[in-house]
Amino acid sequence: MKIKNFISGNKDTILILLFAIIVGVLPLITQNDYYIHIGCMIGINILLALGMHAVTGLAGQINMGQYGFYAIGAYTCALISTKLGLGFAPTLLVTIVVSAFFGIIVGIPSLRIEGPYLALCTIGFAESVRLILNSADWAGKANGIMRIPSLEIFGLEMQNKAQSFYFIMAIVVICIIIINNLMRSNYGNRFKAIKDDSLAASVIGINVTKVKLLAFIISSIYGGVAGALYARYAGYINPLIFIQALQTNFMLMVVLGGLGSSWGAVLGAVLVTVVYEYTRAYVQYQKIAFGILMILIVLFLQRGIIGTVAYHKQQKSIADQHKPGGKNPTTEVES
Amino acid sequence: MIFDLIIIGLSVGALYGLLALSVSLIYASLDIIHFAQGEIFTMGAFFGWIFYSHNIPFIPSLLLAVICTSIIAVIIQRVIYKPILKMSSGFSVRGLTFIVAGFGMSIILQNVFWLLFGAVSKNYGADFGEMIDLGNMSMQPIYLIVLVVATFLMLLIHLLLKKTKIGLSMKAISYNKQISSLMGIDVDQVTSFSFGLAAAMSAVSGILSAQIIFVRFNMASVMLLKAFSAAVIGGLGNVYGSMVGGLLIGVIETVGGSVLGTEYKDVISFAIMILFLLFKPSGLFAFRTKQKA
Amino acid sequence: MLKLESISMYFGGLCALNDVSFEVAENSIHGIIGPNGSGKTTLFNIINGIYKPTNGKVFFNKRDITGMDPNLVAKEGIARTFQLLRIFPSMSVLDNLIVAQVVIENSSVFDAIFYTPRLRKDYDELRKRAFDMLKVLGLENKAYNSADSISIGQRRMLQLGIGAIRSPKFLLLDECAAGLDPANIDKLLELLRIFRGEYGITILMIEHIMSVVMNVCERLTVLDYGVKIFEGDPYEVQNNEKVIEAYLGTNP
Numbered sequence: 023m024k025i026k027n028f029i030s031g032n033k034d035t036i037l038i039l040l041f042a043i044i045v046g047v048l049p050l051i052t053q054n055d056y057y058i059h060i061g062c063m064i065g066i067n068i069l070l071a072l073g074m075h076a077v078t079g080l081a082g083q084i085n086m087g088q089y090g091f092y093a094i095g096a097y098t099c100a101l102i103s104t105k106l107g108l109g110f111a112p113t114l115l116v117t118i119v120v121s122a123f124f125g126i127i128v129g130i131p132s133l134r135i136e137g138p139y140l141a142l143c144t145i146g147f148a149e150s151v152r153l154i155l156n157s158a159d160w161a162g163k164a165n166g167i168m169r170i171p172s173l174e175i176f177g178l179e180m181q182n183k184a185q186s187f188y189f190i191m192a193i194v195v196i197c198i199i200i201i202n203n204l205m206r207s208n209y210g211n212r213f214k215a216i217k218d219d220s221l222a223a224s225v226i227g228i229n230v231t232k233v234k235l236l237a238f239i240i241s242s243i244y245g246g247v248a249g250a251l252y253a254r255y256a257g258y259i260n261p262l263i264f265i266q267a268l269q270t271n272f273m274l275m276v277v278l279g280g281l282g283s284s285w286g287a288v289l290g291a292v293l294v295t296v297v298y299e300y301t302r303a304y305v306q307y308q309k310i311a312f313g314i315l316m317i318l319i320v321l322f323l324q325r326g327i328i329g330t331v332a333y334h335k336q337q338k339s340i341a342d343q344h345k346p347g348g349k350n351p352t353t354e355v356e357s
Numbered sequence: 358m359i360f361d362l363i364i365i366g367l368s369v370g371a372l373y374g375l376l377a378l379s380v381s382l383i384y385a386s387l388d389i390i391h392f393a394q395g396e397i398f399t400m401g402a403f404f405g406w407i408f409y410s411h412n413i414p415f416i417p418s419l420l421l422a423v424i425c426t427s428i429i430a431v432i433i434q435r436v437i438y439k440p441i442l443k444m445s446s447g448f449s450v451r452g453l454t455f456i457v458a459g460f461g462m463s464i465i466l467q468n469v470f471w472l473l474f475g476a477v478s479k480n481y482g483a484d485f486g487e488m489i490d491l492g493n494m495s496m497q498p499i500y501l502i503v504l505v506v507a508t509f510l511m512l513l514i515h516l517l518l519k520k521t522k523i524g525l526s527m528k529a530i531s532y533n534k535q536i537s538s539l540m541g542i543d544v545d546q547v548t549s550f551s552f553g554l555a556a557a558m559s560a561v562s563g564i565l566s567a568q569i570i571f572v573r574f575n576m577a578s579v580m581l582l583k584a585f586s587a588a589v590i591g592g593l594g595n596v597y598g599s600m601v602g603g604l605l606i607g608v609i610e611t612v613g614g615s616v617l618g619t620e621y622k623d624v625i626s627f628a629i630m631i632l633f634l635l636f637k638p639s640g641l642f643a644f645r646t647k648q649k650a
Numbered sequence: 651m652l653k654l655e656s657i658s659m660y661f662g663g664l665c666a667l668n669d670v671s672f673e674v675a676e677n678s679i680h681g682i683i684g685p686n687g688s689g690k691t692t693l694f695n696i697i698n699g700i701y702k703p704t705n706g707k708v709f710f711n712k713r714d715i716t717g718m719d720p721n722l723v724a725k726e727g728i729a730r731t732f733q734l735l736r737i738f739p740s741m742s743v744l745d746n747l748i749v750a751q752v753v754i755e756n757s758s759v760f761d762a763i764f765y766t767p768r769l770r771k772d773y774d775e776l777r778k779r780a781f782d783m784l785k786v787l788g789l790e791n792k793a794y795n796s797a798d799s800i801s802i803g804q805r806r807m808l809q810l811g812i813g814a815i816r817s818p819k820f821l822l823l824d825e826c827a828a829g830l831d832p833a834n835i836d837k838l839l840e841l842l843r844i845f846r847g848e849y850g851i852t853i854l855m856i857e858h859i860m861s862v863v864m865n866v867c868e869r870l871t872v873l874d875y876g877v878k879i880f881e882g883d884p885y886e887v888q889n890n891e892k893v894i895e896a897y898l899g900t901n902p
Binding site (some may be wrong): 029031043073200203204205207208209212214215218219221222223224227228229230267282290336339340343 | 689698700708719720721723724725729730732736737738739740741745749750752753755759761762763764765771776791794795796799811812816835
């Protein structure tokens with residue numbers, strides 16, 4: 023069976039293959055565990071960014087609570103792994119179900135409110151999650167959960183960082199393919215239609231409720247899977263990881279790369295993670311730089327990197343079309 | 358004893374209310390929800406601490422801190438927020454522009470504070486006198502001081518909005534900027550004034566809060582969300598409503614916290630906010646009637 | 651085909667529509683005219699399910715669709731364009747026409763995720779229909795342009811295409827000719843006749859431009875201040891006293 027049979031879009035197939043190759047080769051090029059660790063965090067952050075991209079970038083539902091989904095995923099996985107001793111596969115399944123459930127809960131307000139009000143609602147949710155996890159006995163309170171078993175498949179444990187890296191990236195590649203297929207189909211169009219004009223969308227037959235909830239479910243599942251991967255990769259989680267400041271990272275990832283593009287989310291995740299992990303020693307300067315970058319993006323780069331490139335390509339295409347003997351534009355739009 | 362819980366609740370609530378009032382003022386005049394207002398609150402607390410630790414008495418320190426904070430806030434508004442508002446296009450997602458800008462500014466300010474002042478909480482060490490006896494319970498004087506100051510400020514604001522030219526201008530631009538401008542109101546100036554006034558209120562709240570919770574670069578993180586809760590409950594944009602919302606949250610939280618345990622008291626406020634956003638987003642005292650499409 | 655029975659709409663104390671009843675015959679082009687503020691768009695919003703009427707019922711092919719959710723009304727076979735031109739600016743012109751066909755899609759979310767052959771076949775179908783519609787609208791060159799980069803006239807054409815592409819049984823057009831130049835108006839009239847003739851679509855249109863109304867509508871309902879004041883064919887309406895009074899006022 024050709025790989026093309028599973029992936030929608032020719033350009034994306036090439037990009038995914040390229041991604042897979044880079045990922046596959048990375049641990050062979052560098053033996054440095056630190057770089058491989060950054061690679062693992064890139065993978066986890068790609069999932070979080072893709073979730074943000076789906077719900078906020080594509081469907082236009084502002085979700086400032088992604089760190090809450092991250093926390094829910096991490097704690098669910100940690101609790102099930104430590105208290106029930108299950109392997110990763112069943113743990114992941116349960117995490118997905120739990121995440122989806124919370125995705126629906128957070129999605130319900132989006133049926134009634136939007137914009138900054140929805141942002142407030144989602145922050146309220148995520149902060150409540152953090153506070154509950156910080157105070158609950160069963161979550162280990164401020165100490166969190168320790169000695170979480172590592173990632174494994176069919177009983178084979180990941181012994182070192184390189185193996186964890188392949189494991190994480192395999193899941194990431196699958197998740198990229200899923201989002202890509204979904205968004206290239208008419209479902210992606212439904213998301214964009216709702217972002218543009220939910221009234222007009224409902225009038226052409228789109229079930230706005232279902233699509234909005236689906237957007238939040240995708241965001242929560244991707245966030246939850248990221249959390250599960252993190253929990254078993256790091257082996258230890260506590261509430262201090264899942265704070266509001268983390269949300270700024272996720273936001274930066276999607277607006278830097280480009281709200282409307284999943285490869286933008288990937289690019290944003292890579293850039294932000296690399297800078298974040300690499301400049302850990304200078305955390306305040308790094309954060310100030312992130313903040314300045316966010317404001318600069320608002321002022322000068324609203325489409326993000328990928329979005330701006332795509333826009334200029336399209337503009338040039340249109341300009342060519344108007345020249346004598348011009349060709350019709352053939353590049354698809356990515357806003 | 359429930360009575361002193363209520364007094365403490367009202368006092369804490371007044372602090373939320375002042376911050377909520379700032380948020381409402383900004384919403385009313387700029388039409389944005391300012392996610393970095395917590396850092397203005399913190400800025401006030403830090404300025405106050407700087408002056409106080411240089412042996413300037415408390416009240417002058419407070420006044421100086423308020424002035425400094427307001428000046429910096431207005432600079433931020435004119436240099437950064439005004440250009441953003443003037444841009445015709447933002448993100449393809451409506452409403453995201455100021456959320457990102459606000460979060461960005463918040464992160465910048467928080468980390469500037471961290472760099473300048475370190476991570477250790479600062480204590481004013483101010484002494485407001487001995488415990489005050491009210492019947493058969495005693496309470497730290499700061500809580501009563503807060504109530505007095507808050508009442509005074511509310512009166513000030515009330516007089517400002519009703520009796521002064523600038524107050525009326527503020528109300529006018531909150532209804533319709535274009536018409537106000539046509540009627541001779543300098544919308545730019547009034548907007549900056551509103552922002553500065555909001556900063557002043559936040560600074561006072563910050564300085565007084567610092568007497569209870571100490572000064573730290575991230576002291577506002579949960580505080581701001583509660584201020585939003587208060588503003589939503591009272592009616593975003595409605596100055597009086599925001600204070601009422603703040604008082605309500607303060608009391609419910611303090612009383613509820615003694616029942617459920619203090620760790621969960623914050624969750625109560627957020628839950629109430631979410632419920633209001635879902636079922637009565639205009640709050641208890643609606644600010645503007647929104648036009649139906 | 652479409653029957654409105656005693657529709658009244660009150661917004662608080664304001665009466666937008668008062669006891670309006672009429673029927674639209676199958677495969678006809680029926681117009682609603684009346685001065686501004688007479689409740690025409692409100693009527694459309696009620697048919698669509700955007701508003702629930704205070705009183706009265708809406709029947710479509712003998713089914714009661716009063717107050718149904720807009721997306722369910724769409725599934726019943728009713729399509730609509732808006733006076734304020736609602737299209738999807740963040741998508742390409744082609745994608746606008748593809749998403750307009752959601753009610754005739756054959757694939758599910760899971761098909762999309764796994765990129766099954768069924769999805770591919772379905773999507774190719776949708777693309778083909780979209781391209782056909784682009785030709786009818788005269789927009790083939792603009793297929794990949796984003797929908798906000800084409801001219802207003804082209805956007806109106808696009809909106810028409812969005813309404814008609816999934817072969818609805820019934821099309822509600824709210825002032826679709828507004829702002830078009832004479833050449834485009836002729837094109838529009840041609841399109842409406844094609845929709846009615848070849849596609850078998852019944853059309854109910856709100857319109858102010860009399861030349862369009864007189865040219866293409868078979869029957870007219872006239873509203874004034876939310877009340878139906880007359881119904882008849884274009885000639886009858888033109889010569890009716892009450893209609894003239896509503897539009898022009900009486901001689902004192």
